[in-house]
Amino acid sequence: MxxxxxxxxxxxxxxxxxxxxxxxxxxxxxxxxxxxxxxxxxxxxxxxxxxxxxxxxxxxxxxxxxxxxxxxxxxxxxxxxxxxxxxxxxxxxxxxxxRRKPLSRLICEQLEIIRSARETCRTPVAECFLAWLEERLLKNRPVKEFIDLACPEDTERLLQAVTAIEENEKESYQREFSIREFADSKALEKIEGKLGKVFRTFSEEFKGMETEDILAEYGIYHTPNYIYLKGEGVVDFGNDENARLKLSAVRQGIGISGEDLSDIRISGTERTKKVITIENLTTFFRWEEKDALIIYLGGYHNRVRRTLLEKIYREMPEIQYLHFGDIDVGGFEIYKDLCRKTGISFLPYHMGLEELSMYREFSRPLTENDKRRLKRLMEQAESDGAPYLETLQLMMEWGIKLEQECIR
Missing domain, CATH: 1.10.10 (Arc Repressor Mutant, subunit A)
Structure with a gap:
């Protein structure tokens, strides 16, 4: 031929x-x-x-x-x-x-997989994804953004991964999780892009999040999951009174593995007036405030970081809680997510009109996608009475956004 x-x-x-x-x-x-x-x-x-x-x-x-x-x-x-x-x-x-399989036969094979999976895949994202696939395939609509009709085994693996991630209760590194679920250390890595897209598409909770952050939400980490802290705070390791560290004694702070969080207690000192969560690592290392316990949040917080914040809040509910992030759509979305999931009334910190004006020369122009997302965020902020609405309006008026590393 x-x-x-x-x-x-x-x-x-x-x-x-x-x-x-x-x-x-x-x-x-x-x-x-x-x-x-x-x-x-x-x-x-x-x-x-x-x-x-x-x-x-x-x-x-x-x-x-x-x-x-x-x-x-x-x-x-x-x-x-x-x-x-x-x-x-x-x-x-x-x-x-x-010798090519007709599309109608490929669709039938995929529908068999999907209907079988609906008996076992009972997690929220998996159920929404399966319902969407079935509806599209029954109407002969394209689904190539998620699955290749000619590769049913890939569909099975993707569905297995989505369900296993949602059901995961044991903190693991990505390759450990991949070996446990697929007997292949790189299997999860190969479909990571599609997995992220599935979770972002079929769960409002994960819209705009990086795949690594989504996996971390389920206790699956690419690298060891460390919490970084510095400033006015005390860390007690276990019940030993001698195993205590004053964070102010180490200028750049310390990192604590997420696996060790359950064995430590974090409290303030007589000088602790506020807790500040910081989005980016460079700013965390550079930032200093004499009366603050400072925590590196690393973009979207995950389950481990929320556990830490909730423990600190129980120890010090009366002090001020602040979040310092980028002055862009992502930064404010992270701030909203932080307040909602921890139940702590954080206030935006150095994310206002003054900073946007003072550091305007370091700003970057909004993309068309930024503008679309910003418009939606403004509508939500107006409806919620959010404290950052005026900042969003000025961002839109000037057509700019600002990374927190610019702010000194």
Whole structure:
């Protein structure tokens, strides 16, 4: 089978499978054709090639079979083909000739997987994802952003991963989790991009979050999950009175593994007036306030960081809680998420009109995506009476955003 033959026939089948003709919802006559151009079939226009005669001979053969109809270029009848038109009634024969599975059969195979998975995949994101897939496939709508119809085993693995992540209760590194679930340390890594997209699409909670942060929310970490603290605070390690550290004694602070959090107690000193969570690591190391316990949040907080904040709040409910992040849509979304999930009334810190104005020369322009997200955030802030509405309005007016590293 010549290369041009398989290319033309497969391209025609691809077009057919994407058409309203395949879906059965066409209102008018639909013609599927392959147009001859220098980009679609360069050998046909190459004068030094012998393909011209071969393509003509093959096209005549296809026309005799009734699979394709030749449409000649006006004024060049019998000499230059403009396009080949598919006879939709002959599609089953072409599938068989190419030894290609019909899309309808691929869809049926995927539906079997999905319906079987609905018996075992009972977690929230998995259920929403499965319902969406089933609805789309029954309507012959594309689902290629998430699954490849020709690879049912990949669909099974993706569904298994989504469910296993949601059900995970044991803190693990990503490769440990991958070995436990798939007997392959790199299996999770290979589908990480699709996993993130599934969680962002089918759960409001994860919109805008990086995949690494989503996995961390379920106790699955790419690297050891450390909490960084400094400033006015005391860390007690276990019940030993001698195992105590005053954070002010170490200028750049300390890192504590998330696995050790259950064995320590964090409290303030007589000088502790506020707790400040900081979004970015560079700012955490640079920032100093004499009366504050400072915690590196690392973008979206995860379950481990929330546990820490809740423990600190129980120790010191009367002091001020502040969050310092980027003055952009992501920064305010992280702030909102922090307040909602911890139940602590954090206030935005150095994320206001003064900073936006003072450091405007270091700002970056808003992208079109930023503007769309900012508009939605402004509507929510107005509805909620959020304390940062005026900042959002000025960001939109000036068309700028500001990273917290710029603020000194």
């Amino acid at each position: 010549a290369r041009f033959e398989t290319r033309i026939l497969n391209t025609l089948l691809d077009s057919y499978e994407k058409s309203s003709l395949f879906r059965g919802d066409n209102k008018v006559a639909v013609h599927i054709s392959f147009r001859f151009t220098k980009s679609s079939l360069p050998e046909y226009f190459d004068e030094s090639s012998l393909s011209y005669e071969s393509i003509h001979a093959w096209a005549h053969e296809m026309e005799e079979k009734g699979w394709l109809e030749i449409a000649w270029k006006s004024g060049k009848e019998g000499h230059i083909i403009e396009r080949l038109i598919l006879d939709a009634q002959k599609v089953p024969e072409i599938y068989q000739y190419l």
